[in-house]
Amino acid sequence: MAFNLPSDITTPQVFEAVQFELERLRDWLSNSAVKCKVGAKPVHEPSCSPETKQLLDSWLGDKAPSVTQLTALIEELRKLKPVTVHIVLAALPGDDLKQTLVDWFRTNCRPDVLVGFSADRTIGGGIIVRTPNRIFDYSFRERLAQGRANIPELVRNVG
Amino acid sequence: MYLYVGVGLIFVSVLYLVYAVNRQASLAQSSSDKTKTHNGPTAPELLSTAQVAELEAKLKQAYEHQIETASAHLGEELKATSARLNEQVVRLTTNVIEAELEGYQKTLEEVRKVSNETMKQLYHSVEEQRVELRKTMEQELAEERQQLISRFDTRMGEIVASYITESLGGGVDLGSQMTYITETLDANKAALKKNLSSGL
Known part of the structure; x- marks a missing residue:
């Protein structure tokens, strides 16, 4: 499926910020899963910009975010090379x-x-x-x- | 010289006259002595002593008169001769001076002619150079004026452009420019698309 850049990601700064937030979210999800397994208290979920949220919504749909999906999204964004x-x-x-x-x-x-x-x-x-x-x-x-x-x-x- | 000759002749004639008178007197005296001794009672004498003295006085007077006359005549001759000599000298010197002056004037005239010719040539040369210089200067002035005008035109264009740009700098309304911006982008869409598509 061809991935199109969302319309609200307009500038290079926003694009890099979205990438950063997605990576941070992925890392948080990964760490949270591990902490849940060991019974540790997970860190508060990092906030995301509206552009990142909209991207996630368009990518995930009704599904909950997972490390795998976020990794795939991040990879798509890296392959995009706008x-x-x-x-x-x-x-x-x-x-x-x-x-x-x-x-x-x-x-x-x-x-x-x-x-x-x-x-x-x-x-x-x-x-x-x-x-x-x-x-x-x-x-x-x-x-x-x-x-x-x-x-x-x-x-x-x-x- | 003539004077001396004239005086000499007069003197000689007077002497001869005196001699002749004395001889005549002596002859007369001797003749009377002979007649007296030969004939018994003597004939009367030709000239007496008083008459001889009178004759000598007259001769002397005549001689002196002749001398005076000759002297006066000689003096007049001398005066005339001197006058004529002066006149000749004056005329000769005048002629000489006139000839020299004439030659000098001729020389001056020739020099004047040469000077005039030289001055004319100089004047023509100077005039030609002046015309040439004027032409060159006018040409240079025209070129310089054209350069100044070109420079002014260039500067004026830049000044006007800078002024307009500076004037528009403040209070820019992008909203009112968007139509122009989008129209400009639409007009150059092909070039932009080609550049963004091919340059990567």
């Missing part, structure tokens, strides 16, 4: 805008894209897309730089 794209905007977007952009990349480019976000007010507006091997600059700054040769003529025509 592509990371960095986007630069004039300001940091909110969650809605982040989700919109991530959905666009996963719909139009690859379903396993992770999108990192950063802000740079000097670009004025627009977007800069940085892939692992190329930069696509669609910012206002670049548009102005490309058209700066026309500015003197425009000024003369106005004058």
